[in-house]
Each structure stands twice: as structure tokens, then as C-alpha cells.
Amino acid sequence: MLNGGRGGADGPAVPMSPRELAESAVAAVAAGAGEVLVHPRTPCGRESLSPRVVGPVLEELRGAGVRVPLAVPADVAEEPDPGARIERVRSWTVLPERATVRFAEPGAREVAQALLARGVAVDAVVPLGGGAGPEPLARFLEWAAPDRGRSGWWRSRPTRRRSPGCAGCRRCGSCCSGGRAPRGRRCGWPRGAAPMRGSA
Missing domain, CATH: 3.30.1370 (Ribosomal Protein S8; Chain: A, domain 1)
Incomplete structure (x- = not known):
């Protein structure tokens, strides 16, 4: 940074x-x-x-x-309206490789989808514990469901965890990058993603 x-x-x-x-x-x-x-x-x-x-x-x-x-x-405090943020993303003429999205904020799912639609990878920031409450994690999990994640590439940060689709693998980055989980079972998380969790 x-x-x-x-x-x-x-x-x-x-x-x-x-x-x-x-x-x-x-x-x-x-x-x-x-x-x-x-x-x-x-x-x-x-x-x-x-x-x-x-x-x-x-x-x-x-x-x-x-x-x-x-x-x-993709979530600067000076531009708090989610709809305006989406329009900003859609109007970018020069694209970054990645953009951070804080799922503690309303409209995070829509902003993340707008980024993926432009081909920009999403770094999802999901606060856990403290006063965050359950909403940010629920918002993130709904957005990152396997059927939605196939449209792009996301990454949450900073602590790795095992994804639900992995059959006991120790490092999700191996199977989620397109390989196979143990016993030949395909990982259920988005291709290219390394599922993680962490605080903002």
C-alpha cells in the first residue's frame, strides 16, 4: 500500500x-x-x-x-453511494488488475459484480468478530457462492481457510486454481480463487 x-x-x-x-x-x-x-x-x-x-x-x-x-x-469514503460507485467502475477507461471491496458496506455485492464484469479481480475484505456482526460475512458468502463465482476471480484476505468444496486438502490454492481435491473431488469454489477469511 x-x-x-x-x-x-x-x-x-x-x-x-x-x-x-x-x-x-x-x-x-x-x-x-x-x-x-x-x-x-x-x-x-x-x-x-x-x-x-x-x-x-x-x-x-x-x-x-x-x-x-x-x-x-472500490469503496472510498468520499463516495459512499453504492450506485455511484458502480457507475464509476463502469466508466473507468484504464483498469487495475485488482480492486478491494469491503463487504461491511451496503452494496458491496453489486460493486464486486460490476468489477468482475469489467475483468477486474476482487479482493474481498470481510470483517469478522468485534462489532461487525454477521452481515458482512453473510453478504460475502451469498456473493461468493460457486454459481456466481464462475463469472470471475475473487480473493478475500488475509487468512487462508479450507473451502467447503475441498475434500480435506491442506492448501486451497492448489485445487481452487483448477486442480482436483483429494479423491478426485472438484473444489466447489470459483476457479482461480484462494478462499480466505480475515478482518479489515
């Missing part, structure tokens, strides 16, 4: 402009980062899902030679 929820008020070391973010991304990849999560911001420091903000950031990073997958958040 290059900047996260930090803005210009948090100090000059926080990258804000597309060029600063690209420089930070290049340094992170050189240090071993295999993926870059960036929060695109307007010139005044406001997070945004606008294609006029997201596109230039992604283009700057790729133009600087960043070749690892790029991810952006």
Missing part, C-alpha cells in the same frame, strides 16, 4: 500526485513488492473513483515500469 488513508496533512513523505505514487511504487517493487495497492487522489487530496483520477495514476505507474499487479480501493 503506497498511501492508504493518509493525505498531505500527514507529512511530505506521503505520495500524493501520480508521479510521486509512481516513484514510490518503483521503489516498493525494487524492494520486493509483488503487488501495489494505491489510493488515487485528486490534486486537493480527496480520494476518488473518477476515471479522470484513477486512469492517470495507473498510466503513470505503468509508464514508470511497474509491472506487478496494480490494485485500487
Whole structure:
């Protein structure tokens, strides 16, 4: 993560402009980062899902030679309306490889489906315990049912667990990437996914 929820008020070391973010991304990849999560911001420091903000950031990073997958958040606080978020995703002219979706928020399922429809993989953030209640997990499980998951690729984070479709395998990433679970039984989770669970 290059900047996260930090803005210009948090100090000059926080990258804000597309060029600063690209420089930070290049340094992170050189240090071993295999993926870059960036929060695109307007010139005044406001997070945004606008294609006029997201596109230039992604283009700057790729133009600087960043070749690892790029991810952006699809649930910025400054744009709380789920319908507006979906329209933003549909209007993107430059696409990231991944986008994070917080299933604690209303409309997360619809936003996730809009991302998959654009070919953007989903990193599902599902809070467990504390004051989260059962709704985020229920919302995620309904969305990630096998019959829906076949339309795209999702990944929740950060702790791995065994998927219901696995017949006792120790690492879901093996069978869920298209192999077979023990005793020849096909895993029931979406192809290419590594089912996990974790807190935001």
C-alpha cells in the first residue's frame, strides 16, 4: 500500500500526485513488492473513483515500469453511494488488475459484480468478530457462492481457510486454481480463487 488513508496533512513523505505514487511504487517493487495497492487522489487530496483520477495514476505507474499487479480501493469514503460507485467502475477507461471491496458496506455485492464484469479481480475484505456482526460475512458468502463465482476471480484476505468444496486438502490454492481435491473431488469454489477469511 503506497498511501492508504493518509493525505498531505500527514507529512511530505506521503505520495500524493501520480508521479510521486509512481516513484514510490518503483521503489516498493525494487524492494520486493509483488503487488501495489494505491489510493488515487485528486490534486486537493480527496480520494476518488473518477476515471479522470484513477486512469492517470495507473498510466503513470505503468509508464514508470511497474509491472506487478496494480490494485485500487472500490469503496472510498468520499463516495459512499453504492450506485455511484458502480457507475464509476463502469466508466473507468484504464483498469487495475485488482480492486478491494469491503463487504461491511451496503452494496458491496453489486460493486464486486460490476468489477468482475469489467475483468477486474476482487479482493474481498470481510470483517469478522468485534462489532461487525454477521452481515458482512453473510453478504460475502451469498456473493461468493460457486454459481456466481464462475463469472470471475475473487480473493478475500488475509487468512487462508479450507473451502467447503475441498475434500480435506491442506492448501486451497492448489485445487481452487483448477486442480482436483483429494479423491478426485472438484473444489466447489470459483476457479482461480484462494478462499480466505480475515478482518479489515
